[in-house]
Each structure stands twice: as structure tokens, then as C-alpha cells.
Amino acid sequence: MSGAAPAIEARGLTRHFGDLVAVDRLDMRVPKGSIYGFLGPNGCGKSTTIRMLCGLLLPTAGAAYVLGVDVRRDPEALKSRIGYMTQRFSLYDDLSVAENLRFMSEIYRLPRRRRRPAIEAQLKRFRLKDRRNQLAGSLSGGQRQRLALAAVTLHRPELLFLDEPTSAVDPESRREFWEMLFDMVDDGATALVTTHFMDEAERCHALAILNEGSLVASGSPKTLMAELPASVVEVETGNPRAVREFLLRFEPVIDVAQLGSRLHALVTPELPEPVAVLAAALERDGLDATLRRVGPNLEDVFVMATQGG
Amino acid sequence: MLSATRILAIARKEFFHLRRDRLTGGMVAGIPIVMTLLFGYAINHDVRNLRAMVVDEANTSASRALVADAAASQVIRIVGRAGSPGALEEMIASAEISVGIHVPPDFEERLAHGTPPYIQVLADDSDPVVLNAMRGLNGLAVGPAARQPGAVEIRPLYNPERRTAVFIVPGLCGVILTLTMVLFTSIAVVRERERGNLELIITTPVRALELMTGKIIPYIFIGYIQITLILILGMWLFDVPVRGDLEDFYLGAGVFVISILSLGLLISTAAETQFQAFQMTFMSFLPQLLLSGFMFPFEGMPRAVQYLSEAFPLTHFLRIVRGVILRDASLPMLTADLWPLALFFLVVMSIAILRFRKRLD
Structure with a gap:
């Protein structure tokens, strides 16, 4: 798999909007047959990158080859081979489920005799059979998302771009969605998915974390967690606000994330015995807390990668 | 393709x-x-039934026929007779009427010698629509008068009722x-x-x-x-x-x-x-x-x-x-x-x- 040509290869990909640098010298490589996760705060350049890779936006500088096609030169050669599910539902609200799918099957010029079976198969696969005559605008969030996915995979694209596909759906639909995504990848497709959910990120074969247009971390979730340049100390306390404020001012602490009643303090790795040092400091300040050293999770990786420094 | x-x-x-x-x-x-x-x-660009008054100082059969003819066009509606041309002007100024028709006393003589104007049409041209309509009426009044009153009518080819x-x-x-x-x-x-x-x-x-x-x-x-x-x-x-x-x-x-x-x-x-x-x-x-x-x-x-x-x-x-x-x-x-x-x-x-x-x- 790693020896084959990659599905996506970008080098120094850059996009300016006036003075704003939306994407800054991005290098990325997505192997075929994998799910590649795109993480980053809102406005970090994820959508802009996807649009450049789809040929919808011209890069200001740099190069991108998608399925071997230079997106600056021949984006049209790419379009029948990719599927792009936009962040916002972009099918027609005033068309029914079946009408939307029929429209897409004709736009992608599926052979006439294959259209109907293909649509039926999608309706079944995405559990939309009962909804076939319902207008898309009246579907629930999860149903819409399934319809969008059905439409974008109808022509069996080799590469899928999914921009926050699960942002508007309930946890059960999210789980379903990921099962379907794994099915499609098993069938040979490649997917680039943006998400804000760490549990989803953890399911990806590889991740890229973007911050302010730049790639700040990339690799498999496991590697990213193993190679986190910080020690993680879990803090349990009855007064998380005060403890967090104190820790943020405490020199060796890089950042603090709150997970319910617990805090994760990211401490510089140079500090020996971080638990003892932090515990002593908190005690000096009269703050009550139980501390223990834990292994990093993806949230820690994300916080570490996207914090200002 | x-x-x-x-x-x-x-x-x-x-x-x-x-x-x-x-x-x-x-x-x-x-x-x-x-x-x-x-x-x-x-x-409606049709101008119909514009209020008009007449001063007929000639009062001959020809002049009466001409006035009747003008009224028959329905562009104007003769609402009465005035005593003098001055009275017509006053009534137009006060917007009581839109049109005044003045037939001079020497109407027959002018006709006979062919010295126009035979009659005078006073129009309230503060409203361009009226002026426009009067151009048509003017043709009716002067045109036929040059020959025989009432002998000529305006007959548009495609829209006779205007x-x-x-x-x-x-x-x-x-x-x-x-x-x-x-x-x-x-x-x-x-x-x-x-x-x-x-x-x-x-x-x-x-x-x-x-x-x-x-x-x-x-x-x-x-x-x-x-x-x-x-x-x-x-x-x-x-x-x-x-x-x-x-x-x-x-x-x-x-x-x-x-x-x-x-x-x-x-x-x-x-x-x-x-x-x-x-x-x-x-x-x-x-x-x-x-x-x-x-x-x-x-x-x-x-x-x-x-x-x-x-x-x-x-x-x-x-x-x-x-x-x-x-x-x-x-x-x-x-x-x-x-x-x-x-x-x-x-x-x-x-x-x-x-x-x-x-x-x-």
C-alpha cells in the first residue's frame, strides 16, 4: 500500500485571501486506501485545503497532485473520480431523496441501465428506502447526512473529501457513519475527513493537525500520542477553575485542558517528577487536588499542537 | 462533448x-x-371626454357643424358655452375645463378667403397628454375647415378607436x-x-x-x-x-x-x-x-x-x-x-x- 502512488500529494500548498494566509506551505501525503483525518480549530484552513485539492480554489503557491492529476492544470479530469461532501448540506432541499440521487446519477453520467440499480443500492445501504419520496429539506440531520453521503458515493469515487460530515448528527449516527466509511475504504476508496471529535480522529489511519493555516502535527494517532513532547498529569479536584488558573501561571506547565471535573496538565518533558512538583506547588497555595501521571490522549495532542506557542 | x-x-x-x-x-x-x-x-393613454367649452362668435351652420364634429370624436366633451375668449382662458387657468374652442366672428370670411387660422383651440398644455390629444383635434378642426366642415375625419389605419x-x-x-x-x-x-x-x-x-x-x-x-x-x-x-x-x-x-x-x-x-x-x-x-x-x-x-x-x-x-x-x-x-x-x-x-x-x- 505504501509503495503505490499516493491518493493525495501536496507540496508547499499555499492560499492567500488578500492579506490573510489561509493555508501556509502545507505538505501532505495521503496513501491510497486510508482514512486521513484533518483536525484543527475553525478557520484553520481545513476547508480551504480541501477546496484546493478538489480544484475549486487555485493555490496561490505550491503544488498538489490528486490521484495523479495536477489540480492547478486539469481539475476537470479529476471531477468524475472524486466526491466532495461539503460542510453545509448542498443537495436540493426542495427535491426528494430519490430525485436528488437521480439528478446526481445523471450529472455523473452513470450508464442508463445502471442508474436505477445504483440508486436502489444506495437507498438500501444508507437506510433511506422509506424516505425516498420525502423532500430532502424535511429530513433529520442524520438522514440528510446519509443522503449526502449516498449522493457523493453514487458514482463510486476513488477519493472522498468529507468536510465535517458528522458535525450535525447524534452519536449513534456518527458511529454508523464511521462503519460505512470503513466499508467504503475496504472497497478500495480513500477518504479525507475533517472532524472536531477526538474519538473520530482516533479511528483515522493518519492525522494532520492544522493551526492558523500551518501543519503543526501529523502521523498516525498512536505515533502522535507516543511522541507528544510533554508529560501529562491528571488532576482531580473539587475546585477545577482555581486549580486550572493556578497551573496555567505555573512555569513548567504548557497548557491545561479540562475534561469534566478532571484537568489534564501538559508539563514540559524536561521537568523530572512532574507529579511531585505540581503537587507541592498546589499545596503551597492551599489548593486541594489529587494528581497522577497518565498517558497522553489525542485531546492532549490536539491541545499541545494548537496552543499559541 | x-x-x-x-x-x-x-x-x-x-x-x-x-x-x-x-x-x-x-x-x-x-x-x-x-x-x-x-x-x-x-x-390609459386614451384621452377621452376632456372638458371643453365653446365660444362660437360666428354661429353659422358651418361653425355649428364643426363644433358638433369635434364633440363627436369623444376626445372632448362640450360642457357649455362661454361668453368670450377671455372667459375660456380663465376657466382653463382654474382647471374647470381642459379645452376651449373659439370660433371667430369672421369664420365664414376666413374660410372663403382661405386665410387661417379659421378657429382657435385653447388647450391646457400643462398636461402633455392634453396637448397631444389636441394635436389630433387641431387636424380635425383646421383640416376639414379648409374644405368642407365635417367632410374629413381622422381615421387611423390600425386602431380607429384610438x-x-x-x-x-x-x-x-x-x-x-x-x-x-x-x-x-x-x-x-x-x-x-x-x-x-x-x-x-x-x-x-x-x-x-x-x-x-x-x-x-x-x-x-x-x-x-x-x-x-x-x-x-x-x-x-x-x-x-x-x-x-x-x-x-x-x-x-x-x-x-x-x-x-x-x-x-x-x-x-x-x-x-x-x-x-x-x-x-x-x-x-x-x-x-x-x-x-x-x-x-x-x-x-x-x-x-x-x-x-x-x-x-x-x-x-x-x-x-x-x-x-x-x-x-x-x-x-x-x-x-x-x-x-x-x-x-x-x-x-x-x-x-x-x-x-x-x-x-
Whole structure:
């Protein structure tokens, strides 16, 4: 798999909007047959990158080859081979489920005799059979998302771009969605998915974390967690606000994330015995807390990668 | 290669939108009906029953016949007699009457010696409509008087009753379509942009020409529905005579419809929001309404404005439709106005397709 040509290869990909640098010298490589996760705060350049890779936006500088096609030169050669599910539902609200799918099957010029079976198969696969005559605008969030996915995979694209596909759906639909995504990848497709959910990120074969247009971390979730340049100390306390404020001012602490009643303090790795040092400091300040050293999770990786420094 | 499948897919989808969008659907029939009634009834250039008074200082049989003749035209209604020309002027100034007719005492002598003016018509020309009407009455008064009173009448060839509706309604086909066709198409594309559908469409392999052609097809049908509606209303309510061949009319209308649809598409490539599309549509509509010869006589406009209006589809369609409907002209006689429409379509459609980018930047 790693020896084959990659599905996506970008080098120094850059996009300016006036003075704003939306994407800054991005290098990325997505192997075929994998799910590649795109993480980053809102406005970090994820959508802009996807649009450049789809040929919808011209890069200001740099190069991108998608399925071997230079997106600056021949984006049209790419379009029948990719599927792009936009962040916002972009099918027609005033068309029914079946009408939307029929429209897409004709736009992608599926052979006439294959259209109907293909649509039926999608309706079944995405559990939309009962909804076939319902207008898309009246579907629930999860149903819409399934319809969008059905439409974008109808022509069996080799590469899928999914921009926050699960942002508007309930946890059960999210789980379903990921099962379907794994099915499609098993069938040979490649997917680039943006998400804000760490549990989803953890399911990806590889991740890229973007911050302010730049790639700040990339690799498999496991590697990213193993190679986190910080020690993680879990803090349990009855007064998380005060403890967090104190820790943020405490020199060796890089950042603090709150997970319910617990805090994760990211401490510089140079500090020996971080638990003892932090515990002593908190005690000096009269703050009550139980501390223990834990292994990093993806949230820690994300916080570490996207914090200002 | 263009794909018929894709073009038809877009056309069908567009029909679905129309069927489910009640507002636009209502506008398809509503605008022609409301505008035909408005223009047919309310905006009436017919000047009738202008209040008039007469001072007949000659009081001969010839002068009485002349006054009766003027009254019979129904342009004026004689409401009484005044004592002196001065009294007429006063009553016009106070807006009691619009017209005063003064027959001088030496009317018969003037007639005999052929020394005009034979009579004097005082018109309230603070209202241009009245002045305009009096030009007609003036011809009636002076023309026949030069020969025999009442021997000559004004007899327009195509609209003897001088009813505005006969001129207005065929022209309305063009005016209404210029508004609705441009509005519908520009909105149809911009709405997709606003709702985010366009981002999906441009990610597919569809080509700009396929998209534009598919978008146009349903509106050609809508255009035909509208002109048919206007024509039926015109015939039924306003007795507009249809003298030419309907095939010629529909064929000419088809060329006109695609030419203005291309204008709508061009607007849609420039407008970001539906509101902007609205504004641009009206900006393109108003000069056409005012300068095409629909509202004001083309011949009365300055030369430069005339050249400008030659660039408007409506100008040419007005000539076509009045030719076919009122003068029984056949299409080959109207080639001079057909080719500019075809040229307009080709040029504007090409610009629209070139301007349409399958990109977001």
C-alpha cells in the first residue's frame, strides 16, 4: 500500500485571501486506501485545503497532485473520480431523496441501465428506502447526512473529501457513519475527513493537525500520542477553575485542558517528577487536588499542537 | 462533448424547483395577469371626454357643424358655452375645463378667403397628454375647415378607436417577459449559490454550457405560458385583434425569449445574492421599459438614445410583435429585427458561459 502512488500529494500548498494566509506551505501525503483525518480549530484552513485539492480554489503557491492529476492544470479530469461532501448540506432541499440521487446519477453520467440499480443500492445501504419520496429539506440531520453521503458515493469515487460530515448528527449516527466509511475504504476508496471529535480522529489511519493555516502535527494517532513532547498529569479536584488558573501561571506547565471535573496538565518533558512538583506547588497555595501521571490522549495532542506557542 | 443526459437532468431539476416554489410559481401566472390588467385598464393613454367649452362668435351652420364634429370624436366633451375668449382662458387657468374652442366672428370670411387660422383651440398644455390629444383635434378642426366642415375625419389605419390597449397589450408580452425571464433565471442560479448547491455542482464533471442550457430550457416553456396568457387576456378583455399568424408570433417570441434568458444568466454570473440579482434585473429592465418605444414613441427620442435602444431585445421584439399582431406582417418581413435578437443571444450567452467559472475564487 505504501509503495503505490499516493491518493493525495501536496507540496508547499499555499492560499492567500488578500492579506490573510489561509493555508501556509502545507505538505501532505495521503496513501491510497486510508482514512486521513484533518483536525484543527475553525478557520484553520481545513476547508480551504480541501477546496484546493478538489480544484475549486487555485493555490496561490505550491503544488498538489490528486490521484495523479495536477489540480492547478486539469481539475476537470479529476471531477468524475472524486466526491466532495461539503460542510453545509448542498443537495436540493426542495427535491426528494430519490430525485436528488437521480439528478446526481445523471450529472455523473452513470450508464442508463445502471442508474436505477445504483440508486436502489444506495437507498438500501444508507437506510433511506422509506424516505425516498420525502423532500430532502424535511429530513433529520442524520438522514440528510446519509443522503449526502449516498449522493457523493453514487458514482463510486476513488477519493472522498468529507468536510465535517458528522458535525450535525447524534452519536449513534456518527458511529454508523464511521462503519460505512470503513466499508467504503475496504472497497478500495480513500477518504479525507475533517472532524472536531477526538474519538473520530482516533479511528483515522493518519492525522494532520492544522493551526492558523500551518501543519503543526501529523502521523498516525498512536505515533502522535507516543511522541507528544510533554508529560501529562491528571488532576482531580473539587475546585477545577482555581486549580486550572493556578497551573496555567505555573512555569513548567504548557497548557491545561479540562475534561469534566478532571484537568489534564501538559508539563514540559524536561521537568523530572512532574507529579511531585505540581503537587507541592498546589499545596503551597492551599489548593486541594489529587494528581497522577497518565498517558497522553489525542485531546492532549490536539491541545499541545494548537496552543499559541 | 455536451451531454444531453446532464442538460436534461438540470432542466428537470429546475422544473421541480418551480413546481415546489409557490412564490415563483405564482409569479409565472401572477405577473402577466396583474400587469396586463394594470396596463390595460389603469394606464390609459386614451384621452377621452376632456372638458371643453365653446365660444362660437360666428354661429353659422358651418361653425355649428364643426363644433358638433369635434364633440363627436369623444376626445372632448362640450360642457357649455362661454361668453368670450377671455372667459375660456380663465376657466382653463382654474382647471374647470381642459379645452376651449373659439370660433371667430369672421369664420365664414376666413374660410372663403382661405386665410387661417379659421378657429382657435385653447388647450391646457400643462398636461402633455392634453396637448397631444389636441394635436389630433387641431387636424380635425383646421383640416376639414379648409374644405368642407365635417367632410374629413381622422381615421387611423390600425386602431380607429384610438384605444391604447391595442398598442399596449402586444407590447406588454415583451415588457413582462423582459422582467420575469431575467428575474427567474438570474434568481435560479444565484439561489443555488446562496444555498451552497453550486459548490456541489462545480465539484461534479458538469460543464458550464450544459449547466446554462439546462437552466434555460424550463424558462422557455414558462415564457410561452406567459405570452399565451397575456395574449388571451388581451383578446378577451381588451379586444386586441390578432391579425398575423400565431406561428410567426410564437417563433419570433422564442428568439426573443432566449435572448433575454441569456441576459438573466449573465446577471447571475455577477450577482452574489438574490437581492443583488433583483437589483440588477431592475437596472436592466428600466431603461428597456422607458426607451424601447413601449412607453414613449421611439421617433421622439434623441438620436443617441435611439442607438442605445437598438441594443435592447425589447426594442426589437416590440417591432416584431406589433408587426405580427397588428399589421399582419410575416416573419421574413421582420428579419431586420430578428437578427439583432439572435446576435444578442449569441454574444450575451457566450459572455455568461465564459464568465461562469467552476471555481470559488
